Amino acid sequence: MVLLIISSFYLILVQKATIHLSFNEYHHILSDSFFLYFTHVGDGLVAVGVTFVLLFIKFRYALLLGLSNILSGLIIQVSKNFIFPDAFRPKKYFDGIHELYYVSGVDNHFVQSFPSGHTGCAFATFFGLALIVKQDWLKFLCFSTAALVGYSRIYLSQHFLIDVYFGSIIAMVVTIYVYFWINTFTSPALEGSIKSLFSKR
Secondary structure, three states, rough: OHHHEEEEEEEHHHHHHHHHHHHOOOOOOOHHHHHHHHHHHHHHHHHHHHHHHOOOOHHHHHHHHHHHHHHHHHHHHHHHHHHHHOOOOOHHHOOOOOOOOOOOOOOOOOOOOOHHHHHHHHHHHHHHHHOOOOOOHHHHHHHHHHHHHHHHHHHOOOOOOOHHHHHHHHHHHHHHHHHHHHHHOOOHHHOOOOHHHHHHO
């Protein structure tokens, strides 16, 4: 919430182009390599993998992450492809205006910038996990992972801060809704897992 509030004031007071240029000034060969690969945590495969693992722990948890990713993903993709299809990404936005720093090996796109799909996927996955785990350090680790994925999209100049901001909000709102909706069901089947199914045989 603190990060969202700070970002809100930042977005209200400063133009998105100015914000992006300020982020783009800071880069290093080590962070280039890190974010080049870490950004893939939000491309969907990690979400599928984590959801699959949760099937062996509790069906309720797997359902939470699965539905959260599907619903938030649908909202984000509809927004990107049908509502804001011509929203410029940084590479197109600054074309002929300012020469950005680009990380080698990144295929920078031109449109469908708003909102960020990778960020939405990361927050749906790791915010969902944060609602499941009990330890504070694990909750913080989940938040840090999702936040770093969001930052990676800005660092790689694939998105503006506003794209990442709304991608995270969409994912968190959907995840909270799914979390409370699933908890209205008291079916014992949801407390089971693939592991428990095999143990009964």
